[in-house]
Amino acid sequence: xxxxxxxxxxxxxxxxxxxxxxxxxxxxxxxxxxxxxxxxxxxxxxxxxxxxxxxxxxxxxxxxxxxxxxxxxxxxxxxxxxxxxxxxxxxxxxxxxxxxxxxxxxxxxxxxxxxx
Amino acid sequence: xxxxxxxxxxxxxxxxxxxxxxxxxxxxxxxxxxxxxxxxxxxxxxxxxxxxxxxxxxxxxxxxxxxxxxxxxxxxxxxxxxxxxxxxxxxxxxxxxxxxxxxxxxxxxxx
Numbered sequence: 001x002x003x004x005x006x007x008x009x010x011x012x013x014x015x016x017x018x019x020x021x022x023x024x025x026x027x028x029x030x031x032x033x034x035x036x037x038x039x040x041x042x043x044x045x046x047x048x049x050x051x052x053x054x055x056x057x058x059x060x061x062x063x064x065x066x067x068x069x070x071x072x073x074x075x076x077x078x079x080x081x082x083x084x085x086x087x088x089x090x091x092x093x094x095x096x097x098x099x100x101x102x103x104x105x106x107x108x109x110x111x112x113x114x115x116x
Numbered sequence: 117x118x119x120x121x122x123x124x125x126x127x128x129x130x131x132x133x134x135x136x137x138x139x140x141x142x143x144x145x146x147x148x149x150x151x152x153x154x155x156x157x158x159x160x161x162x163x164x165x166x167x168x169x170x171x172x173x174x175x176x177x178x179x180x181x182x183x184x185x186x187x188x189x190x191x192x193x194x195x196x197x198x199x200x201x202x203x204x205x206x207x208x209x210x211x212x213x214x215x216x217x218x219x220x221x222x223x224x225x226x227x
Contacts, residue, residue, distance in 0.1 A: 004159070031213060043160070043204065043217040055213065091159055102148050102167070103208045103215050107159030
């Protein structure tokens with residue numbers, strides 16, 4: 001299995017531009033999570049999906065952020081318009097509920113976003 | 117106050133030393149406690165997890181949970197340069213999908 005695949009790995013854009021980050025979860029995983037990581041705030045959960053349905057988007061910072069999961073193998077996180085404070089590494093993670101009940105996530109390599 | 121507190125370090129120790137990494141938390145409903153390791157420019161990967169209180173050992177790594185003190189630890193014995201990474205603690209309530217992460221501690225093992 002190729003693991004969780006994210007693209008682009010790096011994105012540099014100017015303030016006000018639209019940014020779209022993409023994620024392909026592991027096949028068969030029924031949960032997908034979007035996290036944001038910064039030096040100041042660490043890893044923060046933005047939104048998660050179960051069977052392609054958004055369950056909790058309380059971590060989405062503003063209306064400028066939106067996420068979709070049109071099918072089990074693809075999700076997008078969109079920022080429109082982008083601002084310099086959105087600069088961070090955005091991680092996608094997926095999981096399947098294990099027998100142990102533990103919430104074990106598999107993370108992608110991340111998309112490093114820089115907004116100038 | 118954050119739900120999970122972790123000293124960001126950095127922490128630098130010589131090869132072969134015993135390393136102790138710690139987190140404190142405020143939510144008494146947390147039941148699953150995890151440690152993730154994150155190498156530079158990579159995503160976090162699960163190192164080990166424990167349920168409720170107690171110890172768990174996996175090779176050179178030992179995880180401890182003290183729920184009475186709301187304190188968890190990760191010990192690394194015979195540390196190696198390849199252990200140099202950021203270590204993040206994470207916790208969740210039973211049945212909850214949300215994992216709450218600590219800030220992460222950056223660890224360097226010097227040869």
